[in-house]
Amino acid sequence: MTKEVNIDWSNLSFSYMKTDLRYISKWKDGKWDDGQLVEDNKLSISEASTALHYGQQCFEGLKAYRTKENKIQLFRPDENAKRMQRSCDTLLMPKFPVERFVDACKQVVKANEAYVPPYGTGATLYLRPFMIGVGDNVGVKPAPEYIFCLFCVPVGPYFKGGMTPVNFIISENFDRAAPYGTGGVKVGGNYAASLVAHKNAVDKGFADCIYLDPKTHTKIEEVGAANFFGITHDNKFITPISDSILPSITKYSLLHIAKEYLNMETIEGDVYIDEIDQFKEAGACGTAAVITPIGGIQHKDKLHVFYSETEVGPITKKLYDTLYGIQFGDVKAPEGWIFEVE
Ligand SMILES: *Cc1c(COP(=O)(O)O)cnc(C)c1O
DSSP states (O other), rough: OOOOOOOGGOOOOOOOOOSEEEEEEEEEEEEEOOOOEEEEOOOOOOOOOHHHOOOOOOOEEEEEETTTSSSSEEEHHHHHHHHHHHHHTTTTOOOOHHHHHHHHHHHHHHHHHHOOOOSSOOOEEEEEEEEEESSSSSSSSOEEEEEEEEEEEEESSTTTTOOOOOOEEEEESSSSTTTTTSSOOHHHHHHTHHHHHHHHHTTTTEEEEEOOTTTTTTTTTEEEEEEEEETTTTTTEEEEEETTTTOOOOHHOOOHHHHTOOOOOEEEOOBGGGGGEEEEEEEEETTEEEEEEEEEEEEEEEEEEEEOSSOHHHHHHHHHHHHHHHHTTOOOOOOTOOOEEE
16 A cells, blocks of 8 residues: 555544545447546536436445455445446436446545555445436436546444444335336435435434335335345345335345355245234345344334344344455355455
C-alpha cells in the first residue's frame, strides 16, 4: 500500500466521505464510451435530465472486503451487474455490460486501496454504482444520454459490539411498491416513496417498517430496504416470494448457505402476517447489515416477539457467521462467489 489515510476504522459509520477516484462512463449515440477514473466528485448535468424530473435512474450497492491474508475481494459483483441490467430494462435505460461493471468495481477499489479497511475491524469499502438519464429533454420519454458512475466510501461494521435485535412495525397505510410496479428493481423512486413510512416507524420507536404485499396486505414482503426470512420451529428457512420484492443477493446467498452449509430445508413462499408464530427466529437481510435480527414485529396493537428482543437466536447467528466468514475469506466460498481485486 503506497498511500496512508488517517481514518479511525473502528468508529466509521455509514456516511459519505470523498475518496480519491471514481469511475465514469457516458452513453451517447447508442454506445458507452471507454470510461475513466476521475478525481472530481461533482457531476455536471443538464437541468432537463430525466433523472432529476422523472426518476429515470437506478443504483446498486456492494462491498469490498480485506481478508486475513491482506487480499481484497468482492462478493458476487456479477449479480449486482445483472440486477442493474434488469433495472435498466425496466426504465428503458441502456444496459452497462456485466464484465465492464465488474471491471469498474475492481478499478475503483484498486484506485482507492488505501480506503479499504483493515481485516478484523469489521469495516468494509462500500461501492455505489448508479446510472442516471441526462441530457436535454423536457417531455416524458427516455433520456438522450446516460451516465454510469461508481464511487466508494469506507463504512463501519453495522453492529458495533455484537448483533442486537431490533423491532419493526407493519406499515398500515403505505406500500413501497405496486403489484405490477417497480418493487422488483433497484430504482430511486422506490426509496423516495418509502421515506415517509420509514419516518412514521422511527417516530413510533421502531427501527423501520415492514411492508405487506400491495395486493392483499396479508403477506410480508420487505423489511424496510431489506428482505425478510424466518426460521420455523422445525428449522426450515422461509423467505417470501413476490414480484414486488427486490431480489436481495444476500437473501439468495443465505438460501444457499442454509441448505448447503447448515443442512436446513429452505422455502421461498408466502409468509402470512397472521402466521408469524410459526417462526422461532426472524431476520432482515441485505448488503449493509448482512443480517439484522428481528426482535419483534408490531402488528396493529400486538407486538409479536420471536427469539428475544435483546439476544440473537442461534440459527440466525450461524447464518450470519457463515456469510460474514465467506465475505471476509475465512470460510470457503461456493464456486464463483468471490472476485479477487489484484
Ligand atoms: C438493495 C435492497 C435489498 C438488499 O439487497 P442486497 O443485494 O442483499 O444488498 C433489499 N431490499 C431492497 C428494497 C433493496 O433496495
